[in-house]
Amino acid sequence: MKKEYLFEDKHEFVEKLKDLLKKGVPVDRMQIYLPFPVEEVEEILGRPVSKLNFITLLGAITGTITGFGFTAYTVLSRPLITGGKPLISIPAFVIIAFELTILFGSITSFLGFLSLSRLPDIRRILNPMEFDNRFAIVIDDGEDDGKRDED
């Protein structure tokens, strides 16, 4: 059996969501769709802090290490003294490391976002669910076949 609630108003939707949770409907049975982000929902559902924080930090640190490691390693293995400066010139390498921190951080953050939010979702690309600007709560007991019943 599948129940679908549609709301046009944000507050009505938030109230209903609270109500359903109070009644003891398990969160993992509920599918919620929002036309735009609503801050209250996160609080109500009590989700932990996004893992993206950690993933992004990891990406950024990898970038910094790569920036310094890559420059230092390659100038040592192919030494070419220019301008009488030391082979490992930290101030110059800071710029490369800085740019790579941002590059790696942004790319891992983006990839992390894709995997955490299960995108690209091929099933939904082929058969997207549309709620026409409404907030939707779908309570589902069985398998979801990607279609919904008209009410």
Place this chain on the structure above:
Amino acid sequence: MNKAISKAIEFRYRIEKDVLAAMKKPHIQYWIFLFISVILFVTGMSLWYYQIKTGMGVSGKTHPVGWYMYITNFVFWVGIAHSGTLISAVLFLFRAGFRSSFNRSAEAMTVFAIMTAGLFPIIHLGRPWLFYWLLPYPNERLLWVNFKSPLIWDVFAVGTYFTVSLIFFYVGMIPDLAIARRYATGWKRRLYSFLSLGWQGTPDQWRHYNRLYMFLASFATPLVVSVHSVVSWDFAMSIIPGWHTTIFAPYFVAGAIFSGTAMVITLVVPMRKFFSLEKYITLDHFDSIAKILLLTSLIVSYSYIVEFSMAFYGGNIFEMEVFRYRAFGDFWIFFAIMIICNSIIPLFLFIRKLRRNIKFLFISSLFVNVGMWMERFVIIVTSLSRDFDPYAWGLPSFSTVAIGITLGSFGMFFMLFLIFVKVLPILSITELKEVHE
């Protein structure tokens, strides 16, 4: 839908309709603009082909003036890109409300401006087919790139900037593409469906999405400062008088944001008129963006004063001569245009009435665009044509090829922007909905 549409939802529909209306079949005016842009672009590319075939002599570069119009264009276009990031990322972090009216066009502008800018170092090369020698990759040439060179920093900075801006532009668009998917039919529907990655707007998706957006904005903010600093170091790291100063990095960053803000105004004013977006891009928003223009204009003017003062108090005769030459020498007209456009015309924006006068704002933004191009030209050419030894002085020659390629870059930029307004949502729909609630 059988139920009557309530008020809350009505607004959401109206935004979608108004914004996506821009994607409908274009007017004749659109085709005319697109045609002119394509012609300019194709002419520019053909002239580049001519230059490759004939040799670099046709570009007007001469012996002391080895950096000429192409490097001017490079710096100009990278600068244009900057304001896009400022508006989308910095104003996001500061929670400035007027941002959501401009951010999509500004982000698109950033991506297209970097694409245009990225071409110029390659056009500038005598053997453009060897441009990949700038990239550090395992090779059999027994050579390695010099990480101490600002030109390599440039490769990293501009490459990173392009990638991050593109991700930022795309990520901001994912929920809107899911809306566009609902309105489109046929192959277009499949395309938007594919581009929106199957976005459904579940709380988890929004949670990670908001986080990602915040991260990208926080990455882009220091990035934008670093990129134009690195571009300025292309000059400042040398010992050429007029270039070798520590003020260059902040001076270039301020100039970049100044010119970019002007370009946003240049693009958004006609866009707002053509697609009747007066409801979403209001006079208050223009008032705010005009204030940014005014502020950055003052910073740029201040930098001019500091630059000249440092030269004359510093007591270095070469430095003093270059600055005297810059203002009163062969290129005094360019210098005068630069001062009038960048330092004097924007002062009128102190008047509130003029800030809210769209026509005035549009015209002054055009002047600023011209003025900032002149600024880069003046900095590059005057310093190179007169350095230390009078025996080595010289002037660049006039070149229709270089002018044609410059116009071609404008053609490319406007062509890309015109295509953008027809295929992608021009305002951030979800953000406008969120702000309205």
